[in-house]
Amino acid sequence: MSKKVAIIGSGNWGSAIAKIIGMNVAKNTTVFDQKAKMWVYEEMIDGQKLTEIINTKHENVKYLPGIKLPENIVAVPELDDVVSDADLLVFVLPHQFLPRLLNGIKDKIKKDAVAIHLIKGVFFIDGEMVPISSRIKDVLGIECCTLMGANVANEVAREEFCETTIGYETQEAGEVFFKLFNTKFFEVTIIQDVTGPEICGALKNIVAIGSGFCDGLGYGGNTKAAIMRIGLKEMRGFAMMYSKTVVESTFLESCGVGDLITTCIGGRNRKCGAYFAKTGKAWEVIEKELLNGQKIQGVPCAKEIYEILSTKNLLAKFPLFHTIHRICVGELEPKEIINYKSVNN
Ligand SMILES: NC(=O)C1=CN([C@@H]2O[C@H](COP(=O)(O)OP(=O)(O)OC[C@H]3O[C@@H](n4cnc5c(N)ncnc54)[C@H](O)[C@@H]3O)[C@@H](O)[C@H]2O)C=CC1
Numbered sequence: 029m030s031k032k033v034a035i036i037g038s039g040n041w042g043s044a045i046a047k048i049i050g051m052n053v054a055k056n057t058t059v060f061d062q063k064a065k066m067w068v069y070e071e072m073i074d075g076q077k078l079t080e081i082i083n084t085k086h087e088n089v090k091y092l093p094g095i096k097l098p099e100n101i102v103a104v105p106e107l108d109d110v111v112s113d114a115d116l117l118v119f120v121l122p123h124q125f126l127p128r129l130l131n132g133i134k135d136k137i138k139k140d141a142v143a144i145h146l147i148k149g150v151f152f153i154d155g156e157m158v159p160i161s162s163r164i165k166d167v168l169g170i171e172c173c174t175l176m177g178a179n180v181a182n183e184v185a186r187e188e189f190c191e192t193t194i195g196y197e198t199q200e201a202g203e204v205f206f207k208l209f210n211t212k213f214f215e216v217t218i219i220q221d222v223t224g225p226e227i228c229g230a231l232k233n234i235v236a237i238g239s240g241f242c243d244g245l246g247y248g249g250n251t252k253a254a255i256m257r258i259g260l261k262e263m264r265g266f267a268m269m270y271s272k273t274v275v276e277s278t279f280l281e282s283c284g285v286g287d288l289i290t291t292c293i294g295g296r297n298r299k300c301g302a303y304f305a306k307t308g309k310a311w312e313v314i315e316k317e318l319l320n321g322q323k324i325q326g327v328p329c330a331k332e333i334y335e336i337l338s339t340k341n342l343l344a345k346f347p348l349f350h351t352i353h354r355i356c357v358g359e360l361e362p363k364e365i366i367n368y369k370s371v372n373n
């Protein structure tokens with residue numbers, strides 16, 4: 029029986045990954061149902077429903093303009109219709125919208141469904157960090173893998189060569205998701221580590237904000253390289269501290285150093301960090317002015333990580349994360365990023 033795929037999210041990355049899924053399910057109808065539904069948080073664009081535009085123009089004119097989506101990707105505004113018969117659930121939406129959505133579908137999904145999430149963030153619940161996969165497993169009671177990597181959506185959508193990492197719990201799930209996502213230009217590596225990739229994917233957004241500060245202040249490559257290196261060290265330290273299942277090699281995969289590099293060179297967090305350093309504008313204003321409805325994930329993640337570390341009295345072990353958060357909330361000037369070792373003492 030071919031597997032039905034549900035894509036839960038249709039933003040910049042959601043739409044780009046939908047393109048890959050549409051291409052792959054059409055080529056592999058023995059494994060997958062050749063139509064994939066994509067849940068769209070409905071909105072009006074110039075008086076027309078976004079779902080209608082996507083289903084007629086086959087383009088997400090707001091979140092991925094200029095990219096044709098395969099015609100077997102069907103935009104659906106009703107979430108229950110998307111998930112109720114799905115065998116594979118692909119979660120790809122800004123992390124702040126996930127909790128409410130999960131509660132809404134927990135009694136609507138197939139109990140033998142398997143999930144994968146592409147969401148770069150973490151939750152801070154009852155004084156503990158909760159990775160996205162754990163949240164999905166806890167609420168839905170199903171296995172959850174992750175896909176994390178050096179994947180700036182617009183470049184992926186243009187089919188520019190890149191790599192990505194799928195972290196799996198069971199080999200079977202890893203292999204199915206390899207078939208769903210792997211293409212010549214989107215080269216998938218599967219590893220048996222979910223926590224490591226998803227923590228890297230979340231934390232690299234904090235470092236990207238910091239690398240944006242460097243750009244906004246006109247610092248050169250050496251300074252930015254230092255911030256990236258220290259950021260990678262703190263990403264590794266946090267992941268290894270949080271979970272014994274994280275393996276060293278994870279940080280050398282696309283989900284680790286690869287994602288950090290691409291995000292600190294060409295990501296949205298970097299771009300917004302640079303604008304913040306230059307203008308000092310509020311993050312909501314920056315998001316509106318630069319991202320046209322897309323969401324900055326590094327600023328809320330910096331806050332969540334700060335809360336986790338301060339609760340556990342571990343801030344001193346992660347001075348760069350601490351400094352970037354304090355700059356984000358206006359306690360420090362952006363130029364203090366190079367004084368991260370001393371500025372919090
Ligand atoms: N854009 C990129 O280049 C990449 C993004 N990611 C990650 O993928 C995840 C999803 O990001 P994107 O698809 O880029 O989203 P996005 O940043 O384009 O956010 C816009 C999306 O949020 C939805 N939205 C707005 N308000 C909502 C609400 N109240 N409830 C539910 N949905 C709402 C919009 O409908 C739209 O689909 C994030 O965690 C991001 O960090 C990962 C790799 C690349």
Ligand SMILES: O=C(CO)COP(=O)(O)O
Nearest residue numbers: 177178179180295296297
């Ligand atoms: O995760 C990404 C690249 O892998 C995209 O990062 P931004 O959200 O900073 O654009």
